[in-house]
Amino acid sequence: MASLVRWFWIPEWQIAPGRSSRQHLIAFPACNLVVEPDTVGLAGPSTRSSHRDLTGTGWAVGALLRPAAVPSFAEDPAAIRDRYQPMELTALHDRVSQAMNGSSDQATRHRLAVDAFADWLIETVPAPTRDALLANAMAELIDSDPDVLRVEDAAALLNVSARTLQRLARRYVGLPPLMMIRRRRLQEAAERLRTDPSMNLAAVAADLGYTDHAHLANEFRSVLGLTLSTYRQQVSPAAQSLE
Structure with missing residues (x-):
């Protein structure tokens, strides 16, 4: 796992109805694989700052990928610079969502979500060349x-x-x-x-x-x-x- 992921990150939010929270992002020049309640996405390497407006209640579980993991998800990572590309990764989504929705204790669900994410990566991504x-x-x-x-x-x-x-x-x-x-x-x-x-x-x-x-x-x-x-x-x- 150490050769595939630099770290995992998990934000959760609950925004009052009718309001939003703008999050300014200065990402590392690397790819992030992100599981959200309704999708899985691959965020390409960034060349500039960006923002995201959060509303309602939600969460995300992301993995900052090391270069060795990238070819398993993007044949040409330059083609997704500054883009967020949806990914058809149903098994990953189901495992992480089950972990995030399975406990009322935040520390427990975060641990279980990271474990599920890590296990899926180990099973899916070939050994690095x-x-x-x-x-x-x-x-x-x-x-x-x-x-x-x-x-x-x-x-x-x-x-x-x-x-x-x-x-x-x-x-x-x-x-x-x-x-x-x-x-x-x-x-x-x-x-x-x-x-x-x-x-x-x-x-x-x-x-x-x-x-x-x-x-x-x-x-x-x-x-x-x-x-x-x-x-x-x-x-x-x-x-x-x-x-």
């Missing part, structure tokens, strides 16, 4: 090593060519490795601002390998849909105290 495991290693390296600023950096650490990484990313992720690196840098910039909203933006840009503050600001706005100053205002303690 050597290339699939290398794709996992590529994604893990890019996500975790702040010193990886170029595709060549990742290739050297994995002892493969940059062309090999391009091929693996196309087959198992659906995004070029450079886009994966850029997304990780943006996520790290956002995390630093959440930790310390007063942090010097020029210093953040330099640490993350951007040419200057303007480069970081332009990429932040184009991908996440927010300016750096707007995001910093939203996460600052002063702004939070007014909410």
Whole structure:
């Protein structure tokens, strides 16, 4: 299972009649397989922020897939970038739905739902190939090593060519490795601002390998849909105290 799923996630909600709750999403550049009360869907790798309006009562059980699992559900993951594609996976839906509807205790139903999801994946997805495991290693390296600023950096650490990484990313992720690196840098910039909203933006840009503050600001706005100053205002303690 560790080679197939990075983690499972389970939101539940109950919104008053006539109201809705808009959830802003900044997803990882990876695929999510999601079970909902009336469907199963595959969310492709994201290149931008998005949102979803929640109404009524509902739940979802999602698995953030590692690259090795992706070909079992998407022959060409690039074709579902920024899309949510319905999947005909009746057995998975039935097992997870039964778990989510079978107990009044939240911790119990979450545990049972994850167990059901994991068991189905183990039964359904073939054992990862050597290339699939290398794709996992590529994604893990890019996500975790702040010193990886170029595709060549990742290739050297994995002892493969940059062309090999391009091929693996196309087959198992659906995004070029450079886009994966850029997304990780943006996520790290956002995390630093959440930790310390007063942090010097020029210093953040330099640490993350951007040419200057303007480069970081332009990429932040184009991908996440927010300016750096707007995001910093939203996460600052002063702004939070007014909410």
